[in-house]
Amino acid sequence: MFDKKVAKLLNQQINKELYSGYLYLDMNNYFQARGLDGFANWYYIQAQEERDHAMLFYQYMQNNDLKVTLGAIDKPDKKFKRDMDVLKAGLEHEQYVTQLINDIYAEANRAKDFRTMQFLDWFIKEQGEEETNARDMISKMELFGSDPKGLYMLNQELKARVYSAPSLVL
Numbered sequence: 602m603f604d605k606k607v608a609k610l611l612n613q614q615i616n617k618e619l620y621s622g623y624l625y626l627d628m629n630n631y632f633q634a635r636g637l638d639g640f641a642n643w644y645y646i647q648a649q650e651e652r653d654h655a656m657l658f659y660q661y662m663q664n665n666d667l668k669v670t671l672g673a674i675d676k677p678d679k680k681f682k683r684d685m686d687v688l689k690a691g692l693e694h695e696q697y698v699t700q701l702i703n704d705i706y707a708e709a710n711r712a713k714d715f716r717t718m719q720f721l722d723w724f725i726k727e728q729g730e731e732e733t734n735a736r737d738m739i740s741k742m743e744l745f746g747s748d749p750k751g752l753y754m755l756n757q758e759l760k761a762r763v764y765s766a767p768s769l770v771l
């Protein structure tokens with residue numbers, strides 16, 4: 602029997618990942634309006650990745666014969682006045698998601714649900730990378746963002762990001 606609390610948290614994570622995608626789409630929206638197409642591209646791809654994460658949780662639940670309940674996705678309600686607000690909100694959000702993943706891991710551990718722990722290992726690593734990426738963005742913005750040429754170069758760099766499907770296959 603699958604642990605009820607673990608199943609509930611897995612189901613909740615589908616919604617949280619979709620919300621993440623929604624939030625990043627709003628960040629794409631902000632940068633698109635700013636005319637910073639490289640930044641917009643970076644957040645667009647980020648949104649795609651979050652939808653992938655949601656589908657991995659969805660698929661994992663179905664593979665384990667767990668009932669999925671889909672709920673409403675909150676609207677992104679963060680207000681961005683400056684570019685840096687977006688970057689900082691991104692890091693804050695990833696730290697929050699790391700906590701969510703850790704909480705599911707802790708419940709799976711309590712329930713001796715080793716299969717779910719192994720599934721979550723990929724997300725533990727992924728969250729480390731997400732936080733590093735978000736911090737790198739902030740550092741680069743602090744170093745180069747206040748100078749128009751620097752901002753242009755940074756935008757060009759972020760324009761080069763391409764989408765790749767998650768390495769975890771279920």
Ligand code: MG
Pocket residue numbers: 618621650651654698
């Ligand atoms: Mg995610």
